[in-house]
Amino acid sequence: MSDPVRFSLDGATALITIDNPPVNVTSQAVRAGLMAALDAAEGSGAARVVLTGAGRAFVAGADAKEFDAAPVAPHLPDVVARIEGFAIPVVAAINGAALGGGLELALACAARVAAPGATLGLPEVTLGVVPGAGGTQRLPRLIGLGPALSLISEGRVIGAAEAAKLGLVDALAEDPVAAARDLALPERPATGAMPAPAADPAALEAARAQAARRAKGQEAPRLAIDLVAATTSLSMAEGLACERETFLTLKISDQAAALRHVFFAERAAMARGRKGGAEITTAIVVGGGTMGAAIAYALAGVGISVALVETDQAGAERARANVAKLYAEAVARGKSSPEAAAAAQSARHTYHAGYADLPPAEIAIEAVFEDLAVKKAVFAALDAALPETAILATNTSYLNPDLIAERLRNPGRFLGLHFFSPAHVMKLVEVIRAATTSAETLETVLRLTARLKKIAVPAGVCDGFIGNRILTRYRQICDVMLIEGALPAQIDAALRGFGMAMGPYEVQDLSGLDIAYANRKRMGWATLPGFRYIPIADRIVDETGRLGRKTGAGWYDYEGGKASPSALINQIVVSESSRAGIARRSFTDDEIVSRAITAMIEEGARILEEGIAASPADIDLVLVHGYGFPRWRGGPMHYAERTGLPEICARIEGFAAADPLSWALPEILRRAADTGRPLTDLTRTS
Ligand code: NAI
Numbered sequence: 168m169s170d171p172v173r174f175s176l177d178g179a180t181a182l183i184t185i186d187n188p189p190v191n192v193t194s195q196a197v198r199a200g201l202m203a204a205l206d207a208a209e210g211s212g213a214a215r216v217v218l219t220g221a222g223r224a225f226v227a228g229a230d231a232k233e234f235d236a237a238p239v240a241p242h243l244p245d246v247v248a249r250i251e252g253f254a255i256p257v258v259a260a261i262n263g264a265a266l267g268g269g270l271e272l273a274l275a276c277a278a279r280v281a282a283p284g285a286t287l288g289l290p291e292v293t294l295g296v297v298p299g300a301g302g303t304q305r306l307p308r309l310i311g312l313g314p315a316l317s318l319i320s321e322g323r324v325i326g327a328a329e330a331a332k333l334g335l336v337d338a339l340a341e342d343p344v345a346a347a348r349d350l351a352l353p354e355r356p357a358t359g360a361m362p363a364p365a366a367d368p369a370a371l372e373a374a375r376a377q378a379a380r381r382a383k384g385q386e387a388p389r390l391a392i393d394l395v396a397a398t399t400s401l402s403m404a405e406g407l408a409c410e411r412e413t414f415l416t417l418k419i420s421d422q423a424a425a426l427r428h429v430f431f432a433e434r435a436a437m438a439r440g441r442k443g444g445a446e447i448t449t450a451i452v453v454g455g456g457t458m459g460a461a462i463a464y465a466l467a468g469v470g471i472s473v474a475l476v477e478t479d480q481a482g483a484e485r486a487r488a489n490v491a492k493l494y495a496e497a498v499a500r501g502k503s504s505p506e507a508a509a510a511a512q513s514a515r516h517t518y519h520a521g522y523a524d525l526p527p528a529e530i531a532i533e534a535v536f537e538d539l540a541v542k543k544a545v546f547a548a549l550d551a552a553l554p555e556t557a558i559l560a561t562n563t564s565y566l567n568p569d570l571i572a573e574r575l576r577n578p579g580r581f582l583g584l585h586f587f588s589p590a591h592v593m594k595l596v597e598v599i600r601a602a603t604t605s606a607e608t609l610e611t612v613l614r615l616t617a618r619l620k621k622i623a624v625p626a627g628v629c630d631g632f633i634g635n636r637i638l639t640r641y642r643q644i645c646d647v648m649l650i651e652g653a654l655p656a657q658i659d660a661a662l663r664g665f666g667m668a669m670g671p672y673e674v675q676d677l678s679g680l681d682i683a684y685a686n687r688k689r690m691g692w693a694t695l696p697g698f699r700y701i702p703i704a705d706r707i708v709d710e711t712g713r714l715g716r717k718t719g720a721g722w723y724d725y726e727g728g729k730a731s732p733s734a735l736i737n738q739i740v741v742s743e744s745s746r747a748g749i750a751r752r753s754f755t756d757d758e759i760v761s762r763a764i765t766a767m768i769e770e771g772a773r774i775l776e777e778g779i780a781a782s783p784a785d786i787d788l789v790l791v792h793g794y795g796f797p798r799w800r801g802g803p804m805h806y807a808e809r810t811g812l813p814e815i816c817a818r819i820e821g822f823a824a825a826d827p828l829s830w831a832l833p834e835i836l837r838r839a840a841d842t843g844r845p846l847t848d849l850t851r852t853s
Contacts, residue, residue: 172200173221174207180348181213181255184220190227191220193268197230198241201272205249216253217347218276219260225285226269234294234418234427243268243300244411251275251357258350260343261285261336266324271300274309274358278350280343281327281336288324292387294430295423295799299414301359303394304406308361310334313370316395320374320388321381359403366399384666385799386422421809425801429791432784432802433622440617444610447618451476451531451553453545455486455518458562459534461590464493467515468591469618474517474526483518490516493591522552530558530615532584537564542571550575558608560584564635565686568601569628579605582612585632587793595792596621597632624789627779630690634789636779637770637803642683644766645671646701647829648759649740652751655722656732661756662763668795671763673730675704676721684708699828703743707736765818767796767803772833775804778851783808804846812840 171187171194183204185191208216220226229243250257250272259265259273261281266288273279273287281287289302297303298319307315310333317323330336337353340346355361371392378388390413397406417423452463453476463473463486475490477483494508503511519525531549535541542561549559555577561568562584572581583599596616600609609625616623626632631639645658659670675683684705687693692700707713707722713736715721723730744751771786780786787802800806807815816836823830835849 170200171196172204174204176211176213177348179212179214181208181211181216182344183208183216183218185218185226186221188222190224190264191222191269192228192230193226193243193272194230194233195239197226198243198246201246202241202249205253208253208255213255215348216255216257217260217344218250218257218272219344219347220262220269222263224263224269225259225261225265226272227264228267228269228290231427231431243271244407247271247275247300251359256352258347258352260347261287261327262343267291267298267302268300271298271302271305274302274305277357278338278347278353279336280338280340280347280350281330282341282343283327283339285327285330285343286324287327287330287335288322289319290322290324292320292382292385292391293322293426295385295387295420295426296417297387297391297394297410297413299411299418301407301410303391303410304398304403305358306335307364307395307398308403309358312364312367312395312399315364316370316374316392319395320378320392322388363399371396384797386420387417390417422799424809425799425805428784428801428805429787429798432788435784436622436624436788437617439623439625440613440615442610442613444607444612444614445529447471447529447611447615449526449528449530450474451525451528451549453477453531453533453549454535455482455489456534457489457588458586458590459532460486460489461493461588461592462532462534462562462586463516464490465591465619467511470515472515472517472526474519474528476519476522476525478520480520483520487516487518522548525552528553528557530560530612532560532562534562534586537566539566539570542566543573546571546575546581556580558582558611560612562586564682565631565689567628567630568599569603572601572603578603580608582608583628583632584612584616585626585634587634593793594620594622595634595789596623597634597789598623598625599632600625600627602628622788622792624785625781626785627777629774629777629779633774633780633786634793636774637767637786637790638794639683639686640770641763641767642671642675643701644829645763646703647699647826648754648762649703650701650744650747650749651754652744652749653754653759654732654737654740657754657756658759658763661754661759664756665760665764666797666800668797672722674795676715676723676730678715679717680704680708680714680721697828699826701743703740706739706743710739711735761818762822764803764806765815765822768807768815769819769830769833769836771804771807772836772846775846775850776833776835780850782850783846808846812836812846816840 173184173186175182185197187197256277259276259279264286265273270287270289289298291298314333327339331339338346374392382388394410449472450466451474452459455475455477463475466473475486477486494512497503498505498508533545535545559581561571568583572578575581582601582604585597587593587595613623655672659672662670713720719725722736724733774780783804786804790796790802791798796802819830819832839846839849
């Protein structure tokens with residue numbers, strides 16, 4: 168391996184190049200290398216030091232591998248302090264991403280030159296910490312309180328042009344190293360010696376309100392705002408001490424651990440798409456409704472030609488209009504020019520009634536009505552129309568892919584591809600391994616989902632796969648709490664308080680009560696032996712016809728689009744309790760959260776036991792990216808392990824003692840709790 172930091176002398180300029188591929192993170196070897204390079208510069212007679220990065224990045228942040236370890240000297244603040252106080256002026260030549268610790272190094276320099284394509288930011292809060300090497304103290308001194316607040320508390324990453332406008336960089340140059348060598352140094356003290364920024368109560372208040380809204384429950388953004396605010400009252404030394412203390416405390420916090428867990432799980436999921444497989448250039452999508460149109464739009468967005476198939480000409484025209492609407496939205500949001508949108512629509516999309524004269528395709532994705540007979544007919548037609556090598560995928564939510572795939576000529580190329588709505592926006596996709604799916608098929612599809620920038624989670628076949636199966640279980644347990652004494656609005660508020668994006672009843676009103684209703688009928692819940700059936704949701708559909716927002720009423724009443732608790736629904740809930748002979752009792756919010764989240768954990772454990780998910784982290788990705796589980800709690804399985812599996816087991820045993828029809832302790836949880844081994848180790852691999 169080459170040196171992670173290189174030193175060279177060119178006339179009066181000492182060039183220090185950080186070369187720690189792929190993105191020059193500030194690992195211990197880099198920090199030590201920087202110290203050594205500064206030593207070399209000191210005795211070199213150079214009049215200026217230029218600091219830059221090799222390859223595409225300047226320095227993209229800290230080394231993720233060191234996140235969980237105790238810090239080893241030299242620490243980044245030491246390097247930063249040495250650069251700022253260095254006898255020879257150091258100029259940062261920001262050739263690419265300068266993020267987190269990378270930007271903190273640059274802030275300590277006497278001046279900064281950036282390439283036009285460089286990106287800059289302090290995204291630490293997204294990992295549950297604050298900048299730990301002076302970022303919160305130097306940035307406000309350099310660019311003012313308001314702009315610094317917006318960058319630090321949201322973890323926003325900006326381009327070089329915006330950075331230049333803010334005064335964060337002194338010049339833009341195609342060759343930042345050459346420009347840094349020649350730059351006339353600005354007349355100003357070192358960043359840390361600049362006067363405190365002017366107080367800005369309005370900006371502070373706005374940042375606090377924004378954090379309370381967008382980062383509810385999270386510590387890091389709030390503490391980051393406090394640190395930035397402190398620049399107006401504390402000395403640099405005091406401010407740095409506060410920042411370091413906050414950084415070290417947050418680094419070992421539950422929230423930072425959870426955010427790191429999700430970050431690593433996402434990286435692992437992305438990496439699965441780089442294992443091989445063939446490149447897809449042409450596709451067929453069958454069904455151009457909500458899902459099909461959005462899937463076609465997403466495929467075309469990465470350059471794939473898409474033929475959309477409907478049963479008749481009117482359907483094809485509806486599909487064309489659905490796709491056109493997505494392009495129009497992109498234009499309205501400034502994401503595409505009208506010309507580019509028109510060009511993409513004519514170059515990449517065709518619409519067809521039936522399967523005659525279809526262009527060639529390497530993959531066909533089916534998104535027709537959720538009906539087994541309809542889907543089987545579609546795959547029979549695709550099987551006949553396409554070569555045996557074309558991959559066939561179904562976007563079914565609940566149907567058994569193994570049944571859909573029956574009688575295909577080459578069932579190895581069949582699988583499920585469960586997108587979430589809206590499919591061009593939601594990052595999650597469950598990749599369902601049918602009994603017959605071949606490894607090559609999986610690899611090619613994972614390569615495609617990576618290209619679509621999706622987080623692909625492989626799952627085995629079971630009812631609802633990973634996400635909808637856990638959702639069903641979670642709702643069922645919430646319904647049990649309804650009949651025992653809670654009301655919908657209280658359950659929703661309690662789970663929002665935990666951090667769920669929405670409560671379970673609000674979500675049902677949004678997506679429509681009919682979907683879950685049909686699903687309960689299909690599963691035969693009302694007559695399922697050994698199952699505690701709560702008829703409240705069925706009664707709402709049967710007796711009131713309220714299907715949620717689309718009918719203007721559901722679990723809630725809606726006036727002017729605003730939800731309010733419904734007397735009618737509450738009365739149905741209470742009458743069901745008395746019909747079941749249950750004396751209603753009050754629930755605390757903690758009790759509601761504990762039961763509902765434990766239900767998710769219990770179902771997740773069964774999913775691991777059955778080998779449906781490959782790892783607990785995959786389950787966490789599904790819940791965080793598809794179901795509004797708070798990222799900063801890491802997903803249900805991470806949350807369970809952080810809470811302690813013995814505690815989770817005790818809870819389940821307690822629930823089971825009171826309600827044996829609804830609860831039983833999964834063996835994998837008992838074993839993990841007894842042995843102290845992580846769930847990952849005990850997961851069945853299939
Ligand atoms: P949709 O009703 O909006 O669209 C279905 C489309 O399929 C319609 O345009 C219809 O004309 C067309 N179609 C029906 N039979 C056809 C046939 N034999 N050949 C060609 N086209 C046909 O339904 P949506 O919401 O797009 O759902 C489609 C599938 O995706 C379903 O299996 C659903 O369970 C699944 N899904 C839906 C999600 C959602 O949130 N809407 C999320 C994930 C999966």
